[in-house]
Amino acid sequence: ALSSVIPCYAAGQMQKLQVLTVQYCDGLKEVFETQLGTSSNKNRKSGGDEGNGGIPRVNNNVIMLPNLKILEIINCGGLEHIFTFSALESLRQLQELKIEDCYRMKVIVKKEEDEYGEQQTTTTTKEASSSKKAVVFPRLKYIALDDLPELEGFFLGKNEFQMPSLDKLIIKKCPKMMVFAAGGSTAPQLKYIHTRLGKYSLGECGLNFHQTPSPSSHGATSYPATSDGMPWSFHNLIKLDVKYNMDVKKIIPSSELLQLQRLEKIHIDSCSKVEEVFETALEAAGRNGNSGCGSGFDEPSQTTTTTTVVNLPNLREMKLDEHVFTSSMVGSLLQLQELHISGCDNMEEVIVQDADVSVEEDKEKESDGKTTNKEILVLPRLKSLKLEDLPCLKGFSLGTAFEFPKLTRVEISNCNSLEHVFTSSMVGSLSQLQELHISQCKLMEEVIVKDADVSVEEDKEKESDGKTTNKEILVLPRLNFLILNGLPCLKGFSLGKEDFSF
Incomplete structure (x- = not known):
């Protein structure tokens, strides 16, 4: 099986390479063969930088992928990383990076290793200087990281990452990713992060988040994890965009309904098991009453039996599939400008009257024998x-x-x-x-x-x-x-x- 895409001896022939796409290569161990990876081969070609641990060099100072603009790695299950740190100097023309469905991927950029394959610790003055050097991707505009279940971070070393042109970042189904770059990162053009649940505005910390796994991001599949375990809260959710999710039944749990102040758009499509977008507190109480296991919800949502009022003051657009809303939610839709509903096989009405309101009206009718004016x-x-x-x-x-x-x-x-x-x-x-x-x-x-x-x-x-x-x-x-x-x-x-x- 192919163990690497670009071997060391081919380095001199890659200077004009602009687009590289690798798909369905489970046996692949490296995208770019490192000198370290071939150290046991006594007959390997000369022309690489001994022990550089990264993309091979023709001379000591020349890394040979200076024009690479687009890199896509899809369904390569054996890969645990894409680049080593020393390779990054050659990627100054990189504009798009897309990594999907690599189930062993732990980091995108790996720290250097010594000749024995151990990750280096900084001991010399030169190495100390290198560990503090900022990494700049001057033209990188787009990063997509999707379905990488073992990914822990983009880079776990101490270097700062600077991406002055980055304006779109997608992170989906990366439940173990608790840090982007451990040494910090700046992306002044980046305003949002796109996740499996939707689009989030960046908080004060930007990409400089650190998070430890919490029980609420795992367990029952009634809800999609908040951006798949990432620390952005529902408070920063701008657009709820859930598509082709065949597991989730309720999109927003009762405990998070009051956090949706910034939500502007809702798009739900092809989610065959979805029953509701917003879970009511009454249903949450019933669910928790019937379940002995914890689900990570706040205590108040487990005990209250009153209707929760959803407040969506900035919501302007809805494109929905497979669910209805209750009349108590209408008051929160004051900014709604577009409503598109399709493909809901069992939907009988778009806005259904709250059950507790209906019961109360029936009691009033029975008590006085008169029908009260309908609420408009x-x-x-x-x-x-x-x-x-x-x-x-x-x-x-x-x-x-x-x-x-x-x-x-x-x-x-x-x-x-x-x-x-x-x-x-x-x-x-x-x-x-x-x-x-x-x-x-x-x-x-x-x-x-x-x-x-x-x-x-x-x-x-x-x-x-x-x-x-x-x-x-x-x-x-x-x-x-x-x-x-x-x-x-x-x-x-x-x-x-x-x-x-x-």
Whole structure:
């Protein structure tokens, strides 16, 4: 099996190499063969720097990968490192570094070793100076570290790393990575870190974090670990972005709901087991009551049985799959501008009424025999609503009235249980609606249906005075684009007795 990609004797032929991609080489032990690795070979070619432990040199002062710009290492299970420290001087043109699916990888840059293979300790003045020297990657813009279960850090030596051009860093499924560079690192252009859970803003420490493993980052798979064991908290989460995760059932645990002040966007896609994005405290109490093992949650979330109010003051965009929200969360969605929900096979409504609220309303009805006025919930900044591939969807919210004062575009497709889109009471809030697309909804009978309670009230008034009241005129003043397609049961835009004005 191939033990290295670039052998020592080929060093002089690599000066023009710009892109190097290595995939599916489990037998690979080194990407760049070191002189140390060939010390037992008496017939090895001359031309390397004896004992340099890194990329071979043609002369003492020339390292021979001066033009390498892109390096990708994927599915190489035998590799434990990519570079040795002495190799870094040759990488001043490196722009992209991508390392994925290397299950033995411990560090990206390994400290030097002596001729016996032991990691050197600093003893001489020259070595002491080298250990304090800052490493500069002047053109490195992109680093992706993904599915490296044994990775402990990018570099564990004492040198500082400087990356003045780095503006994108991805770290996913690296549960043992508790430090980036032990000697510190600076990346002035880097504003965010992308993880399996989403995008985090950098805190005050930047990349200079140190963390010890905590029990909460391991164990039950009900939740994805907070950025796979990394120390960035939910408090710094800017974008929740979970895709193709087939294990998690609830994305945000109850104990972290109050930490989402900076969250701006939610994208959930192709997570087949997800039941909820936000776990309520009531469910957390039930889960903890049925489980004898600890799960790393704060004590208050294990005992309370009241509904937790989620506060998302900066949330502007949602793209969702496989879940619903409760009515108590609506008040936290004041900045939400885009809502896109698709591929939720069992979803019956987007906003479901909280169970404890429903029970309380039923008790009030039984006590006085009267129906109280429905609460009207508002999404004040929602501009775009897209619902697609929701075969069981029956309505936006079946128990609550909604208003959308800023809504400009609605697109609904392949919702085969949906019989209508809006109720007549919602029309007054649709003054900004400009585009309405409805297609392939097999049971759709009308676009706007009269509210059931309004119809009953009008019938009672007719019976009492025997007169018909004047028709109400419903207005959609800005609607300029209407598409109705593939609606075999459609009987009309509205079957009520209201007049419409477009």
